[in-house]
Every structure is written in structure tokens, then in C-alpha cells.
Amino acid sequence: MLTVNNVTKKYKNFLANDNLSFKIEDGEVGILLGPNGAGKSTIIKSINGLLRYNGTIEINGVDNRSLEAKRQLGYIPEIPALYDTLTVAEHMEFIRRAYKIEDVDIADKLLERFELADKKKKMGKELSKGMQQKVSICCALVHNPSVVIFDEPMVGLDPHAIKELKQLFRELKAEGKTVLISTHMIDTIEDYWDVAHIMMHGKIAATKHNRGDEDEKSLDELFFEITEGTPEEA
Amino acid sequence: MLSATLYRIRKDLAKKPWVIVVAILAILMTVFMIWTGAHAGADSEKVRNLELSIGAINVISIIVFDFVFSSGLTNGAVGFTYADVNFHLAGPFTPKFNLILASSGIMKMCGLFLWVLCCQSTSLSLMFGFRTWDLIALILGNVIVMCAGYALGAFFCAYFNDSEEKITLVKRIFTAVNVLFVGASFALLYKRCGSIGAIRGLGLKGIIATVGSSVPAKFFPVAGWTNLVYTGIAYNNMVYTVIGIVIVVALIAGILALYLNTDLDYYESAMAGAQKLADMKEAKRAGVDTDTSKINAKIKVGKETLKKGWGASAFTYRHFLENSRGAKLFFINPLGIIYRIITFGYGLMMDKMSIMDSPKGNLVAVMVMMIMLNAVVYGGGKTILEFNRPYIFMVPEKASKKLMACIAASLPEMIFDAILCGGLVFYFGHLTILDGVSAAVMMLAFNLLFQLVGLMSLRIFQSLGRVLLITLRTFIGYGLVLFAFVPAIIVFAVLEGSLASLFLVAAAFAAVLVGVLMIFAKDLVDKVELA
Numbered sequence: 001m002l003t004v005n006n007v008t009k010k011y012k013n014f015l016a017n018d019n020l021s022f023k024i025e026d027g028e029v030g031i032l033l034g035p036n037g038a039g040k041s042t043i044i045k046s047i048n049g050l051l052r053y054n055g056t057i058e059i060n061g062v063d064n065r066s067l068e069a070k071r072q073l074g075y076i077p078e079i080p081a082l083y084d085t086l087t088v089a090e091h092m093e094f095i096r097r098a099y100k101i102e103d104v105d106i107a108d109k110l111l112e113r114f115e116l117a118d119k120k121k122k123m124g125k126e127l128s129k130g131m132q133q134k135v136s137i138c139c140a141l142v143h144n145p146s147v148v149i150f151d152e153p154m155v156g157l158d159p160h161a162i163k164e165l166k167q168l169f170r171e172l173k174a175e176g177k178t179v180l181i182s183t184h185m186i187d188t189i190e191d192y193w194d195v196a197h198i199m200m201h202g203k204i205a206a207t208k209h210n211r212g213d214e215d216e217k218s219l220d221e222l223f224f225e226i227t228e229g230t231p232e233e234a
Numbered sequence: 235m236l237s238a239t240l241y242r243i244r245k246d247l248a249k250k251p252w253v254i255v256v257a258i259l260a261i262l263m264t265v266f267m268i269w270t271g272a273h274a275g276a277d278s279e280k281v282r283n284l285e286l287s288i289g290a291i292n293v294i295s296i297i298v299f300d301f302v303f304s305s306g307l308t309n310g311a312v313g314f315t316y317a318d319v320n321f322h323l324a325g326p327f328t329p330k331f332n333l334i335l336a337s338s339g340i341m342k343m344c345g346l347f348l349w350v351l352c353c354q355s356t357s358l359s360l361m362f363g364f365r366t367w368d369l370i371a372l373i374l375g376n377v378i379v380m381c382a383g384y385a386l387g388a389f390f391c392a393y394f395n396d397s398e399e400k401i402t403l404v405k406r407i408f409t410a411v412n413v414l415f416v417g418a419s420f421a422l423l424y425k426r427c428g429s430i431g432a433i434r435g436l437g438l439k440g441i442i443a444t445v446g447s448s449v450p451a452k453f454f455p456v457a458g459w460t461n462l463v464y465t466g467i468a469y470n471n472m473v474y475t476v477i478g479i480v481i482v483v484a485l486i487a488g489i490l491a492l493y494l495n496t497d498l499d500y501y502e503s504a505m506a507g508a509q510k511l512a513d514m515k516e517a518k519r520a521g522v523d524t525d526t527s528k529i530n531a532k533i534k535v536g537k538e539t540l541k542k543g544w545g546a547s548a549f550t551y552r553h554f555l556e557n558s559r560g561a562k563l564f565f566i567n568p569l570g571i572i573y574r575i576i577t578f579g580y581g582l583m584m585d586k587m588s589i590m591d592s593p594k595g596n597l598v599a600v601m602v603m604m605i606m607l608n609a610v611v612y613g614g615g616k617t618i619l620e621f622n623r624p625y626i627f628m629v630p631e632k633a634s635k636k637l638m639a640c641i642a643a644s645l646p647e648m649i650f651d652a653i654l655c656g657g658l659v660f661y662f663g664h665l666t667i668l669d670g671v672s673a674a675v676m677m678l679a680f681n682l683l684f685q686l687v688g689l690m691s692l693r694i695f696q697s698l699g700r701v702l703l704i705t706l707r708t709f710i711g712y713g714l715v716l717f718a719f720v721p722a723i724i725v726f727a728v729l730e731g732s733l734a735s736l737f738l739v740a741a742a743f744a745a746v747l748v749g750v751l752m753i754f755a756k757d758l759v760d761k762v763e764l765a
Contacts, residue, residue: 049628051762052763075628094552097548
């Protein structure tokens with residue numbers, strides 16, 4: 001479970017996150033939607049303990065900066081942060097060892113799934129952006145986290161990888177894990193989500209639950225209404 | 235297009251007005267350095283050794299030419315950004331005009347090199363007896379050498395862009411010219427002196443004077459031709475001056491003609507270079523400061539792989555693996571080796587040319603050089619860049635453990651470097667083994683100090699931008715080293731301690747500073763701000 005309570009983040013005079021609060025339950029997929037500069041990446045980084053902020057963030061009831069929370073957290077950054085001179089297999093091995101994971105087969109399974117098995121000996125700098133993103137996803141899942149945060153995960157991926165990733169979201173959800181996905185690509189969102197928070201100017205402008213109610217506005221209708229029109233109406 | 239470029243420069247300067255201040259300060263400092271340098275030379279030598287001055291100018295220019303020509307040959311079409319590719323390369327402009335754009339980055343580098351040359355004017359004057367006009371001739375001559383050298387190298391790079399074999403051929407010819415020059419110079423020296431022992435008897439200054447003012451040096455491509463003008467002026471030899479001017483004018487005209495009358499096709503490699511630059515920029519925006527030296531180097535995977543480390547120590551072993559993969563020699567940073575060679579060369583010059591009055595003077599000069607260079611090597615090393623990626627903060631281990639694990643990764647290199655430094659100090663300072671070992675311990679403490687200062691600066695002053703950040707961390711490092719030397723000098727001077735005690739007290743104080751910085755650095759890992 002992920003709980004964000006009254007989180008505010010300022011960069012000098014710029015208010016990137018303004019008193020944000022939301023919760024994603026176990027087995028739920030949450031979406032953070034918003035245009036560029038809405039503050040999505042800032043809250044994602046804050047959740048991952050990579051920024052200082054005011055407010056509280058909890059991972060399964062413990063402070064997100066505690067070692068306990070870090071053990072349960074998986075993070076896929078917007079731009080893959082791979083090591084240039086480490087091979088794909090070594091990236092996986094490094095993360096496995098750093099997180100003290102005994103299971104040596106998990107890396108192979110993940111690489112197989114994302115069609116990286118034949119790229120094991122390629123160095124980080126030799127991979128295309130899409131490949132790097134796939135490695136980044138695999139690295140975040142090696143330690144089997146219970147809360148997984150994706151920051152713009154679809155960018156640079158090929159159609160097969162996007163399909164695989166969507167399937168992964170569904171599986172993580174089925175396993176009772178908490179998933180938070182930040183994106184501005186509204187057309188990539190399908191039926192796997194449970195709750196969507198639409199962000200504008202550092203605030204949550206609207207929240208929509210996926211109940212399959214046909215009378216409600218669709219997610220993209222709501223999104224464009226907020227980003228191009230009147231946020232208060234939402 | 236020119237007005238658009240000028241507009242961009244103007245906008246950039248408006249955003250960063252401090253660049254103008256830095257430039258003015260650099261120019262003032264340059265003038266001051268030349269002035270003091272010229273006076274230092276005048277005082278140190280009553281009778282001017284013209285052959286030495288002219289020879290030294292020629293030798294320096296030849297080294298500069300070799301450097302810029304090979305730079306141009308390797309990086310000729312590199313230096314374009316994606317904006318250049320999209321707006322200039324794809325725009326209605328000729329490849330020749332666009333190539334001028336790529337040279338701007340190299341020109342900055344040349345400017346920086348000339349500035350360094352000016353900063354060394356005092357040492358050059360002390361070594362070679364340079365007067366004001368010698369220094370001015372050296373600098374002006376090298377402006378021509380750099381521009382022409384780079385333009386020629388870049389031309390060959392662009393012209394033979396489609397053929398690796400032709401580029402290799404140019405490189406071989408370039409190497410052959412240098413080998414020929416060295417061979418001819420040696421033959422000349424041998425003919426003049428009659429034996430190897432007699433050549434040694436000339437000393438370094440004598441060899442430079444003879445080789446630099448010889449006929450092969452005068453006709454060395456670009457460097458020799460350019461310096462022919464000043465050689466003629468200095469010796470009152472109109473023939474040399476006129477030949478020099480004619481050759482230099484012909485050279486510039488020839489380069490222009492080459493560029494204007496040749497079809498250049500370098501866009502593919504320009505785009506590849508732009509892609510690398512864009513990747514680095516994007517990575518930096520995401521908080522991943524890429525180690526550029528590793529991006530450009532041809533690194534192979536090899537047999538070694540990651541098999542050790544658990545928890546925080548996984549960082550140490552990963553760094554070991556990366557270091558050994560990136561280094562040409564075991565785990566040692568190639569830049570570190572270059573800097574040690576520079577220190578050795580500098581020490582050798584100080585020693586053989588008797589610039590300082592005593593071995594103690596040489597010792598101080600070599601020490602200062604080592605400390606200055608190590609602040610650069612360890613202040614911005616690869617280990618520091620670890621703290622620009624999310625993993626170090628996200629791995630569930632205590633901050634102090636992760637910090638120690640990353641610093642431990644640099645220890646083998648630091649220890650090796652400290653031993654090397656101790657050896658250099660022992661050799662050039664004519665010291666005892668105990669003094670050398672103490673100096674090595676002190677350098678190890680200083681290296682650790684520089685690394686922590688680098689880390690702290692990166693985390694606290696990241697928003698300052700690369701240039702200011704590097705300057706700031708280097709000067710903070712120097713300041714702390716000076717601070718550590720204060721009690722050491724007191725012990726040495728007041729209590730009449732030995733040199734070993736001076737080094738060990740400085741090491742102890744540096745170790746205390748390292749301890750204090752470790753506490754702050756741990757806090758920065760805990761309370762991260764990875765913007």
C-alpha cells in the first residue's frame with residue numbers, strides 16, 4: 001500500500017507539488033496523469049525517497065526512507081540509469097546482490113520475458129533506448145517489490161514490449177501488489193487501472209475510479225476537460 | 235545564420251553574465267602572468283640564451299601541433315549538437331560552413347590551453363629565459379599552430395570520412411613525420427656531440443636548444459613554419475622572416491582553398507557524435523552524469539564478471555569491475571597515469587634545469603603539482619558519479635555503509651597513486667625512505683579528502699553548473715589541504731620536526747577533515763535531493 005499525505009515540494013520559488021494526498025491500496029493500479037510539467041515526476045521521485053519534501057509518504061505503513069520501505073519498493077525511472085560498462089546480466093546480478101536476493105534464477109526469467117536473453121552480454125551503452133528501458137524494468141523487479149513505481153514506462157518501448165508491460169501491470173495487480181504509473185500518454189492506458197489522478201500545476205485536479213460505469217465521463221474526456229478547460233468542474 | 239548564432243551567444247551570455255566576469259578575470263590574469271613571467275626570466279638570467287628561447291618555443295609549438303592535429307583527425311566532425319544537426323546540417327547551408335560550427339568547441343579548448351600556457355609563463359621564463367616578446371611570440375604562434383593544425387586534422391577527418399583505411403594512412407604519415415623529426419634531431423645531436431655521453435652532457439636545456447633551433451625543427455609542418463617568422467626577427471635574419479611569412483600565408487590560403495574546393499561528406503559521423511552528446515545531456519537531466527571518457531573509449535567486456543559483493547559491498551565490487559574494464563592498466567584510471575607522467579616530467583625539468591635552488595625546492599614544486607592534479611582526478615572521479623544515479627539511494631542499506639563501499643572502490647587506485655607520489659617525492663626531493671612513506675600516507679589522506687569534497691560539492695552545488703562546480707570543488711580541496719598543512723608547518727618549523735613528521739601531521743589533520751566530511755556526506759546520502 002502506498003500513502004501520500006500532504007506532500008509539498010518547492011524548487012526555489014517554483015511549487016512543483018502542492019499539498020498532494022492520495023492512496024493506492026494493495027492489488028491496485030494507480031495512474032498519475034498530467035501534461036508535461038504537472039509535477040508527476042517530482043512526486044514519483046519523492047515517493048522513491050530521491051527528493052526532500054514536506055509531508056509524509058508511507059510504503060506499507062512505514063516511512064518511505066526507512067530500509068524496510070526501500071526493500072519493498074521498485075522504481076523504473078523515466079530515463080534508464082544504466083551503467084555504461086556493465087553488461088545486461090551484470091546489471092541484474094548487481095541489483096540481486098545489492099538487495100541480497102538469494103534466488104539466482106529470477107534475473108534469467110525476467111530477461112527471458114522481456115526478450116533480453118540474447119542481449120545478456122551487451123553493455124549498457126551498447127543498447128538502444130528501448131532496450132535500456134527494458135533492462136531498467138527488469139532491474140526494478142529483481143527483488144520482487146510489493147510496491148512498484150513506473151515513471152513514463154512506455155516511452156521508447158516497441159509494441160511487443162508495451163504489450164508485455166501492460167500484461168505485467170495486470171499480473172502485478174493480480175499478485176496483490178501496489179502499482180503506480182506516471183504517464184502523459186493517455187492512449188496507452190487500458191482497462192488495467194483502478195484509480196487515476198489527473199495532475200495540473202502540482203495539484204491533483206481530479207480523481208477517477210475505474211468502476212466501468214458507462215454514465216461517467218471517460219478518462220480521456222475528463223483529462224482534456226481538465227487540461228484544456230475547467231479543472232474545478234471535475 | 236550568422237546573426238542567429240550571434241543572437242544565441244548573446245542570449246547565453248545574458249543568462250550567464252558571470253562568464254563575462256570570468257573571461258575578463260582570465261584575460262587580466264593572463265596579462266599579469268606574462269608580465270611577471272617575463273620579469274622572472276629577465277632576473278634569472280643576465281645573458282640571454284637566444285638559441286634556448288627559440289628552441290624552446292619551437293619544441294613547445296611542435297608538441298601543440300601534434301596534439302591539435304591528432305585531435306582534429308579524431309574528432310573533426312564531432313562537436314555538433316542535435317540542434318546543429320536539425321537546423322544547420324539539415325538546413326540550406328554548405329557542409330563547409332557547417333564545419334566551422336563544429337570548430338567552436340575546439341576553439342574553446344584551444345583558448346583554455348593557451349591560458350594554461352600563459353599561466354606557466356613564470357615557469358617557462360625561469361626554465362628558458364623567455365622575455366616578454368618571446369612569450370608573446372609563443373602565444374601568437376600557437377594561436378596559428380592550433381587553428382591551422384586543427385583545421386588540417388578536421389579536414390582529413392571529414393574528407394576521408396568514408397574510409398577507415400585512409401584515416402589510418404594519414405595517421406601513419408603523421409607518425410612517420412614525427413619519427414623522422416626525432417630521428418633527424420638525434421642524428422644532428424650525435425653529429426654535433428660525437429657520442430651519447432656528450433649528448434647527455436648537454437643537459438635538457440642544451441638538447442632543447444639544439445633540437446628546437448635545428449633545420450628539421452624549422453621545417454616541421456605548421457609549427458616550424460610559423461616560428462620561422464619569429465626566429466628571423468630574433469636573429470635579425472630577413473630571409474627567415476620572409477620565408478616564414480610566405481609559408482604561413484600560403485598555409486592559410488591553402489587550408490581555405492582545401493575547404494572551399496572540396497566536397498566534404500561528414501554528416502553521418504556528425505550525427506553519431508550529436509547522438510552521444512544528446513544522450514549525455516538527457517542522462518544528466520535525469521540525474522545520471524555520464525563518465526564521458528568511458529563513452530568514447532572502446533571498452534570490451536572480457537572474461538571478468540561480477541561475482542562478489544553482498545548488500546552495500548556489491549557497489550564496491552561493481553566499481554572494481556568497471557574500473558578494471560575501463561582502465562588500460564589493471565584498475566588504474568588512465569587520467570591518473572597521465573597526471574603522474576606530467577608530474578614526473580615536471581619534476582625532471584625542475585631537477586635537471588636546476589630551477590629551484592635545492593632538492594627541497596624541487597620537493598615543494600613536485601608536491602604542489604601532485605596535489606593540484608589529484609584534486610582534479612579524485613574530485614570528479616567515476617565513484618563520485620555513483621551519487622548521481624538512484625541505486626545508491628534506493629538499495630536498502632545504511633547510508634554510511636553505502637558511502638564506505640563506494641569510497642572503498644577507489645582505495646586500490648588511491649593507494650597505488652599515493653605510493654607513486656611517495657616515490658616521486660623520494661626521488662626528486664632526495665629524501666629518506668621514511669620521508670617518502672610519510673608523503674605517501676599524506677597523499678592518501680589528501681586523495682580521500684578530495685573525493686569527499688567532490689561528493690559534497692556535487693550534492694550541494696549541483697545547480698551551479700559544471701564549470702563553476704569543478705572550480706569550486708577544486709578550490710575547496712586546495713583550501714582544506716592548506717588548512718591541514720598549517721599545524722604541520724607549525725610542528726615542522728617551531729618544534730623543528732623532521733620532514734616525515736610534517737607529512738604525518740598533515741596526513742593526520744587531513745584524516746580528521748575526512749572524518750568530519752564523512753559525517754556530512756552520510757547525511758547527504760540519507761537526505762537525498764536527486765533533482
